[in-house]
Amino acid sequence: MKAVVVEEIGSFTIRDIDIPQPGKGEVLIQVAVTGLCRTDLKLIRVGHRDLVLPRIPGEEVVGRICQLGENVNRYALDQRVYVYPGTSCGQCGPCKAGAGNLCRKMKIMGFHRHGGFAEYVLAPVDSLIPLPDTLTDAEAVFAEPLSCCLNALEQANLKARERIGIWGAGPAGTLLARASLAMKAAPFIIEPDDARRPLQNGYATPPEMKFDVAVVAVGSADGYGQALAHLNDRGRLVVFSGLPPEGAGQRVDFNALHYHEQTISGAYGCAFRHGQLALEYINDGRIKVSDMVSHRLPLEELDQALDLVEKRQCMKIHLYP
Numbered sequence: 322m323k324a325v326v327v328e329e330i331g332s333f334t335i336r337d338i339d340i341p342q343p344g345k346g347e348v349l350i351q352v353a354v355t356g357l358c359r360t361d362l363k364l365i366r367v368g369h370r371d372l373v374l375p376r377i378p379g380e381e382v383v384g385r386i387c388q389l390g391e392n393v394n395r396y397a398l399d400q401r402v403y404v405y406p407g408t409s410c411g412q413c414g415p416c417k418a419g420a421g422n423l424c425r426k427m428k429i430m431g432f433h434r435h436g437g438f439a440e441y442v443l444a445p446v447d448s449l450i451p452l453p454d455t456l457t458d459a460e461a462v463f464a465e466p467l468s469c470c471l472n473a474l475e476q477a478n479l480k481a482r483e484r485i486g487i488w489g490a491g492p493a494g495t496l497l498a499r500a501s502l503a504m505k506a507a508p509f510i511i512e513p514d515d516a517r518r519p520l521q522n523g524y525a526t527p528p529e530m531k532f533d534v535a536v537v538a539v540g541s542a543d544g545y546g547q548a549l550a551h552l553n554d555r556g557r558l559v560v561f562s563g564l565p566p567e568g569a570g571q572r573v574d575f576n577a578l579h580y581h582e583q584t585i586s587g588a589y590g591c592a593f594r595h596g597q598l599a600l601e602y603i604n605d606g607r608i609k610v611s612d613m614v615s616h617r618l619p620l621e622e623l624d625q626a627l628d629l630v631e632k633r634q635c636m637k638i639h640l641y642p
């Protein structure tokens with residue numbers, strides 16, 4: 322099969338490798354579409370805390386089951402599925418608290434095990450979510466980025482009618498805004514990049530506005546400084562985007578947090594239940610996603626696709642193996 326293989330940080334090759342065989346409790350999936358996100362850019366060109374090499378990346382996958390491993394009886398061949406990218410143990414403290422994404426034995430598709438930048442991918446049966454016929458492959462694959470946004474809004478404890486400031490008008494910022502609207506909150510997007518500012522459409526934000534919740538979906542230390550400065554009393558800042566190491570140690574005014582009873586919380590990835598919830602939101606039309614795809618490219622054009630992401634010249638890119 323054709324696959325993208327990263328052997329060292331900064332480069333990848335596209336080559337023919339053997340189709341993997343599903344083991345006990347696994348299925349083989351023929352990939353229909355895989356989403357590209359900024360995390361893939363970081364993973365391939367800069368490296369990532371959770372990446373184990375060599376690796377086929379790709380953590381946003383929708384496809385069709387084409388081979389069943391031993392002990393798989395819940396699913397049949399040809400079933401269309403979304404693959405939740407994590408496998409968690411279900412036994413540790415975070416798992417029992419509903420935070421499977423923080424599982425101490427977490428293995429992420431595209432990071433610890435091979436992902437969807439290939440014609441086929443293996444997945445444990447417990448990570449599958451079957452898709453209704455009413456969802457297209459291209460819509461369903463948004464479940465992964467949307468799940469991460471839903472986790473962030475959960476960490477923010479976002480409530481109806483609250484005002485939420487979202488830094489970044491890219492795919493993540495747009496999904497955060499649409500998910501906030503679906504939760505009956507009032508989203509405002511702040512886009513620091515002039516070229517991308519037109520994407521704010523409908524969310525023009527007065528510069529002095531303060532927010533009950535702020536989510537930073539741009540990997541910029543300045544964004545975090547601005548977001549903190551725009552929090553209301555009892556406001557909550559969610560650290561959604563990681564920062565390069567040189568920006569991660571910036572100063573925080575703890576006295577401001579003290580006097581204004583503000584909170585900073587982190588959000589990393591998503592749990593399985595966020596995938597189920599994301600698919601419900603997309604399927605019942607509360608969150609529209611299909612207009613967000615700016616590029617549909619063959620897997621062979623991954624390098625050009627990564628350039629588009631790096632230069633912020635795209636919205637969502639879907640890759641087709």
Ligand SMILES: [Zn+2]
Nearest residue numbers: 410413416424
């Ligand atoms: Zn666990």
